[in-house]
Amino acid sequence: MSGPNKYQPTSAFGKWFHERLPIVGFAKDHMLDFPTPKNLNYWYTFGGILAVMLVVQIITGIVLVMHYTPQTDLAFNSVEHIMRDVNYGWLLRYMHMNGASMFFIAVYIHMFRGMYYGSYKAPREVLWMLGVIIYLVMMATAFMGYVLPWGQMSFWGAKVITNLFSAIPFVGDTVTTWLWGGYSVDNPTLNRFFSLHYLLPFVLAGLVALHIWALHVPGNTNPTGINIKGPQDTVPFHPYYTMKDAFAIVVFFMFYALFVFYGPNYMGDAVNYVPANPLVTPAHIKPEWYYLPFYAILRSVPDKLFGVIAMFSSILILLALPWLDTSKVRSGNYRPIFKGFFVVFAIVCVALGFIGSKPPEGSYVVWGRILTAYYFIHFLVILPLLGLLETPNPLPASIADDVLAKKKPMMLAPAE
Amino acid sequence: MKKFATLLIAGMTLFGGAALAEEGAKPAKGINYSFEGPFGKFDRAQLQRGYKVYKEVCSNCHSMKLLSFRNLADKGGPSFTVEQVKALAASFTVHDGPDTKGDMFDRPGLASDVFPSPYANPEAAAAANGAVPPDLTLITKAREGWHGTFNQLWNGIGGPQYVYSLLTGYEEPSAELEKEKPEGKYYNPYFQAGSWISMPPPLADGLVTFDDGAPNTTADMAKDVSAFLAWTAEPKMEERKQTGFEVLIYLAVLAGLMYFVKKKTWANVAH
Structure with missing residues (x-):
């Protein structure tokens, strides 16, 4: 984020604009030229996949909101109205619903990748901590989203989770009442969860920007965990990683599509197709x-x-x-x-x-x-x-060395 | 990396296996429907027969609040003609109003109406039946035929099979169970909420006569009506599977192209 721009505008307008807002140069530095270790494997594509999933969730969510009604008597039926009467409403709703699960599958892989390769270690502590906060906000967003269809599990899940706050000594009940906006999970709860469910994805987008900012200060880690020693260790982000990530994203979308089109309710709970009923508790919450x-x-x-x-x-x-x-x-x-x-x-x-x-x-x-x-x-x-x-095993001298050492046995034994 | 991915999968399989052997009610009978599988389609004649069973039997007590008569003519459904739907709708009485004088009135149903409910409110439904008969529009999505992470992944969630098994699963309870029989309940081991159900056996051989002369044993009618209810729960299923097939072909071709683009891009970089 710091340092001079290498971008040289060619047109007169480009030059004029660059002197006033160097956004094109900024984008070029961070989205195209950014030096990235050349040995990143496919476990590293999940960051890009997550960014795309956030966009998918925001777009499908915005359109769903155009047809959804956040009111306890109407919410369940408005979701079914989307499924039945809105053009491609079933597609939007199933994409959003399964998109949440895909988002979590990707984030768990992303987190375990970080844990395995030690991506949290100095100087990337803040990058990692921002990631943890993103994960927390994701969990809150998904939880509130699950309440919106106002099915049985929406209602009882909300009840159980919000009830957790009543465990806080002295002020627990007050806090719970404040969260509910009343004395039980009811219309005010649904309304505020809807409001926050719409707000938090944009908070997430902001946090993701910080996460990428924090990433671009030290640069990516890589499977060897050793630092970049020079230009021989890196390739520009574009076209190398834009193309690799794009391939991974398309493959991930195929996995996503299998669920959206052929098992859209597999990840969900059947009980949530029963409208919320405060008087009937489901067998297993x-x-x-x-x-x-x-x-x-x-x-x-x-x-x-x-x-x-x-x-x-x-x-x-x-x-x-x-x-x-x-x-x-x-x-x-x-x-x-x-x-x-x-x-x-x-x-x-x-x-x-x-x-x-x-x-x-x-x-x-x-x-x-x-x-x-x-x-x-x-x-x-x-x-x-x-x-x-x-006692750790000996480390390679550099990323380039490691890459070359791995190439050799492959050339000797092409059957591998 | 590959090693622990394998281990993870192995671990998940182990736990999934354990998940198969649990939960209370008897697993539903694993009958097959025409609409299962990635290319499955509803059988129009079966949906029309199922509608007849619903209309003549189920609709006496159960509501169908999310379905409109017009839906019966929708693509991917029972494919009644528009004229048939108008006639079907007109055979129901719809409570409407207020008119210009402020009075409520009854009129024959229109294609745009939702199915009228047999009871004015849940209290009336419970008073007449001992328990509220659930709305049937989504019933096949709201019930599971069986459990288990991997079982449901391969065999589906089994909602239609649950309905079929419930309708055909009434039994005489053993002498021992008979002693625990609650007043006005019937024994049905497939019932998810504990074997004793308020609904008397709704079907009997030959109860509904089909116009196409199809067999009408209890099992046949149960299969037809559960297929019809699978459609009411998921009326866009055929469109969904068709679109899914196209989307997957598109993505597969795109993935292939992207793979070669990526390969070409990286061709002269050791990595």
């Missing part, structure tokens, strides 16, 4: 799949207040990750023991998600507690100690 690991952590702690604290800590602990991981080596590729623990951690997260989808009974409770404990142990014990005890 469970949030959307992307919250399930945190829901499992919440329920693993027998005390409500400490359960809520554990749940929020499990996300907020990510903010401290740059300091909890004491290893000087960035990339997991050169950390033989870390690799194993990383895999275990990833499996623990998936397993927590499974526990979160089950009723809190029998062995699910026991497993939930073991996995919750492990989740925190990973951050608070394993990562700090591992950095001190582990």
